[in-house]
Amino acid sequence: MTFTPALLTLLLTAVTSTAPPYEIESVRLRYTQFHQTGVGYQSAAGPPGAPGSEWARVEQPQAEVTARLGERITERVWIPVDVVTAASPDHSRYDRPYDAVDTVSTASRSTPSGTVDTFTTYHWDRVTDFTMRAAFHIEEPFESWIVGLGASRSFAEDNTVVGVSANQILDWFDHFSLDGNRHGRATRSTTNVNVDVTQVLSPTTLASFSYGGTIQVGTLGNTWSSVLLADGSRGEERLPGHRLRDAATARVAQWLPWNGALTLSYRAYLDSWGIAAHSSEGTLAQRLPAGLTLRANYRIHWQSAPGFFTIAADPSGLGFRTSDSDLGRLHAQTFGGALLLDLPLARRLRDLHVDIGYERYLRSDNLRVDVTTCAVGFRF
Amino acid sequence: MTSPPRLARSLAAFAAVVTLVLATAFAGCVVVPQNRRKHLADPMMRFQTDGLDAHAHQKLYGSREAAAGGDGTPAGGGCACQ
Numbered sequence: 001m002t003f004t005p006a007l008l009t010l011l012l013t014a015v016t017s018t019a020p021p022y023e024i025e026s027v028r029l030r031y032t033q034f035h036q037t038g039v040g041y042q043s044a045a046g047p048p049g050a051p052g053s054e055w056a057r058v059e060q061p062q063a064e065v066t067a068r069l070g071e072r073i074t075e076r077v078w079i080p081v082d083v084v085t086a087a088s089p090d091h092s093r094y095d096r097p098y099d100a101v102d103t104v105s106t107a108s109r110s111t112p113s114g115t116v117d118t119f120t121t122y123h124w125d126r127v128t129d130f131t132m133r134a135a136f137h138i139e140e141p142f143e144s145w146i147v148g149l150g151a152s153r154s155f156a157e158d159n160t161v162v163g164v165s166a167n168q169i170l171d172w173f174d175h176f177s178l179d180g181n182r183h184g185r186a187t188r189s190t191t192n193v194n195v196d197v198t199q200v201l202s203p204t205t206l207a208s209f210s211y212g213g214t215i216q217v218g219t220l221g222n223t224w225s226s227v228l229l230a231d232g233s234r235g236e237e238r239l240p241g242h243r244l245r246d247a248a249t250a251r252v253a254q255w256l257p258w259n260g261a262l263t264l265s266y267r268a269y270l271d272s273w274g275i276a277a278h279s280s281e282g283t284l285a286q287r288l289p290a291g292l293t294l295r296a297n298y299r300i301h302w303q304s305a306p307g308f309f310t311i312a313a314d315p316s317g318l319g320f321r322t323s324d325s326d327l328g329r330l331h332a333q334t335f336g337g338a339l340l341l342d343l344p345l346a347r348r349l350r351d352l353h354v355d356i357g358y359e360r361y362l363r364s365d366n367l368r369v370d371v372t373t374c375a376v377g378f379r380f
Numbered sequence: 381m382t383s384p385p386r387l388a389r390s391l392a393a394f395a396a397v398v399t400l401v402l403a404t405a406f407a408g409c410v411v412v413p414q415n416r417r418k419h420l421a422d423p424m425m426r427f428q429t430d431g432l433d434a435h436a437h438q439k440l441y442g443s444r445e446a447a448a449g450g451d452g453t454p455a456g457g458g459c460a461c462q
Contacts, residue, residue, distance in 0.1 A: 034439070157411055200420060263425070
């Protein structure tokens with residue numbers, strides 16, 4: 001027992017003497033609001049036999065702190081919070097009574113959710129980094145654990161960077177029926193691998209190519225979406241228990257001689273439910289005087305529907321079925337712009353960043369989302 | 381369900397993509413010295429402005445389209461996202 005204080009002192013000395021210096025590199029705050037209007041067949045908040053309201057509003061504050069621990073470790077701690085109306089049923093945990101399901105009853109509930117996400121980068125040497133991600137997400141009927149590992153290495157005098165990463169997500173959520181009753185819990189596992197290559201093509205051109213593969217197993221719906229039946233009533237959604245998803249993206253960024261930049265991207269998607277999608281996006285940025293940058297962006301997305309999508313399902317059928325408009329055949333466009341201000345400062349605070357932006361998302365089934373965002377960031 | 385032809389097509393796509401990635405990675409087609417890469421380091425040349433902005437877009441698209449995932453981010457996870 002007499003050794004204990006001495007041992008503790010020794011351990012404390014060892015820990016404090018080897019602890020790397022801790023230095024905050026940047027702090028960023030962003031606030032985004034999504035305002036959605038439109039209707040969808042999965043929502044029962046409408047007249048019988050017709051699509052229901054998909055009205056929703058999401059308030060999304062986010063905070064991010066990046067810190068350097070010594071020469072080799074960079075730590076990013078990120079906390080996004082979502083406050084969603086009309087999104088999901090209230091939870092039954094902590095012995096609280098739960099309410100009926102929003103999309104079946106009233107589209108007026110408020111569901112806050114939050115995530116704590118940590119991303120650690122270990123700089124192995126000048127050209128090699130290892131990364132580790134650990135995150136936890138919670139909202140009323142839902143919890144999610146996320147872990148990830150990755151590595152990147154640069155070649156050819158940093159002209160080529162190759163990265164690989166893998167993520168595992170476990171979702172755990174309440175299983176609700178259409179009448180709002182809870183039937184225990186459901187789980188979902190998502191395993192994801194990514195490979196990406198970034199290549200310098202010229203002193204003004206950069207290209208990137210990435211592939212992401214995802215395998216999902218378990219309850220892949222939210223359990224409370226409804227399906228429109230041929231007799232005008234509604235039945236439960238039934239989805240396959242697994243899903244294999246492939247996505248490949250090519251990007252190119254070109255510096256423009258008038259102090260601007262153009263980035264273009266194309267993404268192809270294919271999954272085992274039979275959904276194929278193509279998305280193209282372009283962003284044009286122009287530097288202005290006084291540290292200002294003006295940015296405009298446009299995106300177009302096409303997707304096909306799975307074979308089991310229906311808005312008139314057989315009431316006695318036992319096969320897979322969904323009326324979820326998000327899974328339907330559609331095309332969508334996003335256009336928007338942003339004004340960014342970057343000011344170099346002196347002494348302790350190196351840079352100040354402020355931006356404000358607006359985007360409109362329009363879908364071929366008349367769903368519309370207005371997105372307003374603003375951010376402030378400091379680099380030390 | 382994953383039918384064998386569709387699974388085969390997915391695996392073929394995966395193989396093709398990986399081959400292309402590796403070929404691109406090790407081609408070493410261009411080497412631009414560091415002192416000529418200042419434009420490439422400009423923030424305007426980034427494919428994503430910042431992680432918080434990327435998350436906002438992931439929220440916008442991931443819960444409204446059936447084609448999320450890849451791009452270094454997993455599909456699913458969180459809310460009822462497709």
